[in-house]
Amino acid sequence: MESPDSPRPHVAGPPDPRPAGDAAELVALLGQLRMWSGRPSLRRLTRLATKEPCATTPLPDSTTSYVLSGRGLPRLPRLEFVEAYVAACLKACDLSAEEIGAQVGLWRETWRRLSLESVTQPALPPQTPPSETRPPHAPPLREEPDKPEKRRARIWPRTRPRALFLLAVVAVGGVAALLQRNEPHLPAPRPPGAAASGSDTSLRIPAVTDAYTDTRASRTRLYEGASLQVGSRHDGHTYRAYLRFDLPVTAGKQPRKAVLTLWNHESSSCGTSGAAIEVRRITSAWSGAKLRAAEPATSAVDAASSRSAFGGPHCDGGYVRFDVTEIVRAWASGAPNHGLQLRGADAPRLRKFYSTERGEEGGAPQLDVTYNTPPAAPAGTGDTTLTDAAGVRTATTPAFSMWALIADADGEWVDARFEISHDPAHGRSGVVWTGTGSSSSREAARITLDGRVLSPGGWYQWRVRGDDGAAAGPWSPYLPFRAAATASTPAQSRPNLPKSAAFPGQRPGDPDQWRENGRGGRPATD
Structure with a gap:
């Protein structure tokens, strides 16, 4: 199961490693060898380098990627890696065992030469002052302090190898940065299961x-x-x-x-x-x-x-x-x-x-x-009804009001979606009106109907649920009620309060303190 390789240019032999002068040039030649062999995938090179099915591979794809990208420079890659990589690339071209052995030998000798050069410092010849012609019985010359020109002349031969090495490192870094230009990058992923408090x-x-x-x-x-x-x-x-x-x-x-x-x-x-x-x-x-x-x-x-x-x-x-x-x-x-x-x-x-x-x-x-996380079930519901001795809840005014307190686990405001329908217990069914208000964990949504929506004396029921724009929470239980018998406005009465505790900042039973934050509603089509 390999990727289809591009045609291999067999007009010339594989890249010769012997001209390499340092680790950067050797890594570049390793990349050229892969291109010459048809750019086999890293996964295929790993399989070709593994001698036995259950053996540990000397050529993990992560290591190959690390070396070819130049991230290991200026150090040389391990000899074991170079030998396994070269052999795998040549196997991808179906070269004979003799040809592969000869090529691996060239890369091995080049690696050893570069390895020795990296640890051997060139010896500088001793600095002997030139002989001077002196007359016999002449007094010894007084040693004068070195001039800056002479001091620089003596320091430069000692620091030249170090300066050349630093220049080579800078050049390799610049080439690596150029090659990585416009490479893909994503922010570090959040581990699975990590939750952001107060948000999604x-x-x-x-x-x-x-x-x-x-x-x-x-x-x-x-x-x-x-x-x-x-x-x-x-x-x-x-x-x-x-x-x-x-x-x-x-x-x-x-x-x-x-x-x-x-x-x-x-x-x-x-x-x-x-x-x-x-x-x-x-x-x-x-x-x-x-x-x-x-x-x-x-x-x-x-x-x-x-x-x-x-x-x-x-x-x-x-x-x-x-x-x-x-x-x-x-x-x-x-x-x-x-x-x-x-x-x-x-x-x-x-x-x-x-x-x-x-x-x-x-x-x-x-x-x-x-x-x-979808909104929770409504914690507090109430409306402008009074309950008589028979348990019948009757609206106190034609302009019927409802409210509900709905919290969202993600700490967001949610839409409180109200729905009024006919009470099927009295022979009719179907939604007659819907409306929307806004609620949070500390503020209830309240919405008021126009007095012409409900038929005087009609039997209805209403419910509400939260919606945060991505998911809707569960519906509240139906609250049945009977609309006001007349369209006249009676004296203000104490309405039924929510079943939960009083809302923060509001006095239970005081309608003047309830916030009207509904966005209106519309009659539903039967």
């Missing part, structure tokens, strides 16, 4: 596995490597990528926002005018063997798409983001999580994204999910 919980979840397929004329090949290819070509090849994420268990929370982030490092063009890439929810299990046999089932109902393209002939690589909120919500609601499929949505266009093999280098697929 945001998690960054890396992909646990990925692969892509190349299908042409009913023949499918499976690849794994440093890139995921998605789209199609004019010659009939169709590429589709597959990702799987392990979502943590978040009891009592619901996904509020989910974004899939990929680094697009190669594309045929730039901008947003080309063909779209679509992300679909996979609805059946898949593995390497199953992908070769048949494509897993997907759902287009909650699919997401993007036309953004980077890494083209005239633009650098960049992040492409897909809003997969509906897909993650489906998983949270009980749909099986079999991962995501990336596919070309329309015209032929091929793009390449970094895969999970990037690891710590950045740019690997990430799923950013923000979880939300």
Whole structure:
């Protein structure tokens, strides 16, 4: 399961390591050797360097990435690593054992030469003053202090190797910074399960596995490597990528926002005018063997798409983001999580994204999910009704008022959604009015109906629940009541109070202290 390698330029032999003069040049030649061998993936080099299935590999992909990026400079890489890396690159080109042995020998001798040069300091010849012609019986010359010119002349030969070394380090750092220009970078992920107090919980979840397929004329090949290819070509090849994420268990929370982030490092063009890439929810299990046999089932109902393209002939690589909120919500609601499929949505266009093999280098697929806690059940409800001896709750005025105290676990204001319907116990049913107010953990929502909404003497019931914009909380129990018998306004009476304690800043039983914060309502269609 390797990535398709680009054609290898066999017109010349592999790079010769003998001209290398320091560690930086040796690492650069190691990178050229990988390019010469067809740029095999780091995962493939690891497999080629492992002699036995259960043996420890001398060539971990993380170590290879670390060395080739120049982060270990100015130190030389280990000899064991150089020998295993060179042999694996040459094995990828199907060279014979004799050719591989000869090439490894050249790299070994070069490494030993550089290793000796790095610890051996050149010996400076002793500084002997030139002989002077003196007449016999002449008094000895008085030693004069060195002039600045002479002192500098003596210091420079001693410090020249050190200065050259510092210049080489600066040059290597500059080249490394140039090569890493516009490389992908994301902020450090928040560990799964970490919650932000007083706000929603945001998690960054890396992909646990990925692969892509190349299908042409009913023949499918499976690849794994440093890139995921998605789209199609004019010659009939169709590429589709597959990702799987392990979502943590978040009891009592619901996904509020989910974004899939990929680094697009190669594309045929730039901008947003080309063909779209679509992300679909996979609805059946898949593995390497199953992908070769048949494509897993997907759902287009909650699919997401993007036309953004980077890494083209005239633009650098960049992040492409897909809003997969509906897909993650489906998983949270009980749909099986079999991962995501990336596919070309329309015209032929091929793009390449970094895969999970990037690891710590950045740019690997990430799923950013923000979880939300729905509002709690209404803690305090009340209305402008009086209860008679028979237990019948009757509105005291035609302008009927209701209120409720609803808290949000994330510390936010929530919408209090009121609903009035006919009381089915008296022969009618159906919603007749809805309205919305605002509530927090310290302030209740209150809303008042126009006197013309309810029929005089009619039998109704109302309820309320919180909504924070991402999820709605549970409904309160129905409170039945009877509308005022006449449209006249009777004297103000003490209304029924909420079942909970008095609201902060409000005097129970004093209607003048209740805040009118409703945003109106509308009659409902029966």
